[in-house]
Amino acid sequence: MRIGLLGTGPWAQMAHAPALSGHQELDFAGVWGRRPEAAKELAERHGVGAYDDVDELFAEVDAVAVALPPDVQAGLAARAARAGCHLLLDKPLAPTVEQGRAVVEAVEGAGVASVVFFTTRFQPEPAAWIAEQAGVRGWFTAHAQWLGAVFTSESPFATPWRREKGALWDVGPHALSVLLPVLGDVRHVTAAAYGPGDTAHVVLDHAGGASSTLTLSLTAPAEATGAAVELRGEAGVTCLPDSSDGAVPALMRAADALLAAARTGRPHACDAAFGLRVTEILTAAQDVLNGDAV
The missing domain is CATH 3.30.360.10 (Dihydrodipicolinate Reductase; domain 2)
Known part of the structure; x- marks a missing residue:
């Protein structure tokens, strides 16, 4: 499975890039970031290409891993799914229920697999x-x-x-x-x-x-x-x-789960739909904290 990485921050550097480059069943194909110079630096570190155009990356890979803030992740995840890419996502899936639902609808509409990386579930x-x-x-x-x-x-x-x-x-x-x-x-x-x-x-x-x-x-x-x-x-x-495991081995297991879901068509327990349910509960709690709950 050819996979690209979206994001260049600390989590992308410490966990995602090492996990993707070290996984025997993944072909780490490239990096896109909101800061092109950071994408180039991270890509060079792992011997892959840097992409200025995220849609070009989507067109050349089978899947993407996302290490971006949730509001940025949600829009790009839906866009990647519509381009036919399987999704290895970070938590939380999205900062609003509407954005989370858009990701789930894109995943279901495109028939792609999704896994949200809740670290504990993969240790x-x-x-x-x-x-x-x-x-x-x-x-x-x-x-x-x-x-x-x-x-x-x-x-x-x-x-x-x-x-x-x-x-x-x-x-x-x-x-x-x-x-x-x-x-x-x-x-x-x-x-x-x-x-x-x-x-x-x-x-x-x-x-x-x-x-x-x-x-x-x-x-x-x-x-x-x-x-x-x-x-x-x-x-x-x-x-x-x-x-006994840190983030990198856990993320590699999350990639295993994405590979299995893509091959079998059976959703993983930590798919985008589960991520949406978590977002719904967080939103309900936030509404109480904000005094908006009915």
């Missing part, structure tokens, strides 16, 4: 734990914490879109990607912005009867960072295990 130990807990009955409640120090350290990820959208939209998708397959879909959302900076607390009422709470922040002290999920129910108490 072996967490993925196995999620699958196991999804088969357990009687969960009562869950609590997820996703705490980062992006805004309290010299992080390259303190990008404009993260400063605008905060932890709800950056790490909230990770928490939802773990909770939804275990506890089921969400029928009611509430939220509160208590704590420093972008810290947000979300409470979810799941269709199966369980509840969950999420504590999300990119303003945590460096000593307090980390991710944790605890489930409590009839089976007792269990916690999300740590992973």
